[in-house]
Amino acid sequence: MKCRLAAFAVMSIAALPAVAQQQDFSKVEVKAQKVTEGVYMITGSGGNIGLSVGKDGCYVIDDQYAPLTGRILAAIKAISPAPVRFVVNTHWHGDHTGGNENMGKTGALLVAHENVRLRMSTEQFMAAMDRKIPPAPEAALPVVTFADAVTFHWNGDEIRVYHVPPAHTDGDVIIHFVKADVVHMGDVFFNGSYPFIDTSSGGRIDGYLSAADRVLAGIGERTQIIPGHGPLGTKADLQAFRGMLKTARDRIATLKSGGKSRDEVIAAKPTADLDAKWGGGFMKGDTFTGLAYDSLP
Numbered sequence: 001m002k003c004r005l006a007a008f009a010v011m012s013i014a015a016l017p018a019v020a021q022q023q024d025f026s027k028v029e030v031k032a033q034k035v036t037e038g039v040y041m042i043t044g045s046g047g048n049i050g051l052s053v054g055k056d057g058c059y060v061i062d063d064q065y066a067p068l069t070g071r072i073l074a075a076i077k078a079i080s081p082a083p084v085r086f087v088v089n090t091h092w093h094g095d096h097t098g099g100n101e102n103m104g105k106t107g108a109l110l111v112a113h114e115n116v117r118l119r120m121s122t123e124q125f126m127a128a129m130d131r132k133i134p135p136a137p138e139a140a141l142p143v144v145t146f147a148d149a150v151t152f153h154w155n156g157d158e159i160r161v162y163h164v165p166p167a168h169t170d171g172d173v174i175i176h177f178v179k180a181d182v183v184h185m186g187d188v189f190f191n192g193s194y195p196f197i198d199t200s201s202g203g204r205i206d207g208y209l210s211a212a213d214r215v216l217a218g219i220g221e222r223t224q225i226i227p228g229h230g231p232l233g234t235k236a237d238l239q240a241f242r243g244m245l246k247t248a249r250d251r252i253a254t255l256k257s258g259g260k261s262r263d264e265v266i267a268a269k270p271t272a273d274l275d276a277k278w279g280g281g282f283m284k285g286d287t288f289t290g291l292a293y294d295s296l297p
């Protein structure tokens, strides 16, 4: 257990996007980027926000942290004066759901996979951060939950929201704007960096691979992809991410099935040649290797 904690000590808790611990939000700038006609990506601090605007009203995917709600709503208002009617959460983490209570109070209907409501309504323990997360207030909980999929017919588009088997967490959903040709993948896609596999929430590296395959099978060459973290991406970016995961997964799985312990696998540095390209985010090669190891059978 000691070695395990030491491996995590290299991560700065404040740098983890899932944790808002003592973060100073005063300097955060919330910016909107046009993805295509009627669809935007909003960045500030925390998970990337998706926005659809049009005749029916604003439709929002994820809402970062509570202290940013005013700035997020101002950024939306600069694009459309219509109220936010729906907020869909890609998963339960606080950097994606922290604004739920505020958004709900403005009249938005909160929608998520049933495991998002379940995890938000009960105390969670994130082993990777050695941290307890208290239950969210009732007003922050998704009002509409679903098990598999739900489709919104909204702003002239068909917005398909579907659950994928646990990758980042057990409540992951992908949102596909069919007509706009845009996909929001939440933290099932970190564009350009190793993902955080939240094994305490059921996350698994094999789920990352199958989710990427499912998305790749359903999109075209020109589809734009909003990742949970990182810049707006393309199909090629997702293919590169998937390729990196497959390489790392196979190496770690071979070591694990060969009888190597967690510490031995980390010490073997199976991601050494990948770290320069993918280890520049908050998730370093050693931590990623440990979490991938934990999630493998």
Ligand SMILES: [Zn+2]
Pocket: 018, 091, 093, 096, 168, 187
């Ligand atoms: Zn997350």
